[in-house]
Amino acid sequence: MNTVHGLLLGLALALAHPASHAWADIIDDGEVVFKKCSECHNIIDDGTKKTGPNLGGVIGRKAGTLKGYTYSPAMAASGFPWNRENMDRYLTNPSALVPGTKTTFPGLKEAADRAAVISFLEAQSES
Numbered sequence: 001m002n003t004v005h006g007l008l009l010g011l012a013l014a015l016a017h018p019a020s021h022a023w024a025d026i027i028d029d030g031e032v033v034f035k036k037c038s039e040c041h042n043i044i045d046d047g048t049k050k051t052g053p054n055l056g057g058v059i060g061r062k063a064g065t066l067k068g069y070t071y072s073p074a075m076a077a078s079g080f081p082w083n084r085e086n087m088d089r090y091l092t093n094p095s096a097l098v099p100g101t102k103t104t105f106p107g108l109k110e111a112a113d114r115a116a117v118i119s120f121l122e123a124q125s126e127s
Contacts, residue, residue, distance in 0.1 A: 030120025033113045040105070043124050052103065058082050059118075059125040063098075074100030087118050 034043065040052035053069040060083070064076040078098050080086050090097045091114045093107040108114045 026116050026119045027123045029112075030116035030118070030123075033108070033117045034120055036108075037105075037117065040103070043121075055121060055124070057125045059084075059087070059122045072098075072100055072102040074098050075102070084118055084122075087121065088114050091117060 037052075037055070040050050042048055042050055042054045043056050045054055045056060053066045053071070060081065063078045063080050063082055063086070064071040075098050086097070088111075091108045094101050094103045094105055108117065
């Protein structure tokens, strides 16, 4: 590749993802914070059963619908999509968004932690 093509490619990538380094840092932070979640949830399907559902591909999925997992009646009936807004509300206080959920997780109080975990889940959902 010649220098002009290399510069054009670099410019195109920078325009497409102007904060790619910052984005990577957020995802890395999310992976660290996700360790709190990994006590009960997998992010990849490695055959290990945990107390909570697998969260791989969760962003964009309808809540309470992962096949093979038995949800609480409250979560199964919730019907909302797992998008950034709903995930943030859930991670703030799970039982406030879904009264009767089986989770005992109290939530993540720091907005930056929630945003990082959500970005990490989004990146996992896209891969």
